[in-house]
């Protein structure tokens with residue numbers, strides 16, 4: 001059993017985690033009609049540092065709209081802060097807010113159904129190995145925006161991530177790289193992807209059927225601040241394999257290097273990745289005043 005934070009938020013109330021349960025007939029459980037967020041909370045000296053809470057709350061509010069549910073980013077942000085306050089965590093954790101279709105109905109639709117907003121938290125360290133990962137090309141193709149709205153973190157769409165991740169692990173790799181339906185590089189199972197070629201940082205653009213990652217956006221800003229040219233455009237499979245550096249980014253994954261893809265090993269120096277990784281680690285902990293605008297501190 002994981003170490004869940006003591007209180008969860010359900011049906012408008014903060015209640016003990018063990019009492020925060022929902023019915024077996026919940027619509028979201030059967031049809032994936034939910035949308036989630038994910039944020040890290042870093043605990044230090046009676047303070048919890050939250051990274052880019054505004055952007056996380058905004059993305060979840062937009063995801064909710066795709067489920068025909070209106071909830072303001074302010075409501076999400078305020079509830080997350082209240083959740084942190086009541087839990088007073090003493091170690092780093094992950095916050096999982098979820099908008100879900102709570103009606104006990106069995107018709108696959110979105111209209112005329114009740115929705116609810118819940119939050120729980122769990123103690124959390126590294127999701128991927130900090131020394132870097134190995135990846136395979138997934139046999140599963142990233143969905144296209146015309147079949148699943150990919151700008152939202154819609155729960156049902158994560159079956160593709162689950163299939164890709166398990167296939168990768170069964171094949172002896174840590175992670176999967178999914179191509180999009182046009183045969184270009186999309187992303188990892190729950191992380192965006194970057195390559196470096198001849199001093200330029202390149203990542204698939206937001207029209208390549210990726211999730212618009214908040215870490216991805218932060219890395220683009222950091223790279224530009226470092227004077228590194230950034231290109232957002234389609235990436236070919238062979239371009240990825242011949243890159244000087246490859247890395248993944250995400251709230252859970254943070255910024256993690258890719259050591260190998262299939263039978264191609266990356267042995268170079270990783271100058272740009274190392275700089276970005278160090279800056280990102282500092283700002284996530286709220287220790288880099290240049291990026292203070294991205295930090296919210298809750299004193300506990």
Ligand SMILES: Cc1ncc(COP(=O)(O)O)c(C=O)c1O
Pocket residue numbers: 038161187188189190191192210211212213214215216249250251252
């Ligand atoms: C499919 C997918 N891509 C990319 C990301 C990275 O997004 P972020 O940096 O906002 O966590 C995530 C993580 O939430 C994800 O689930």
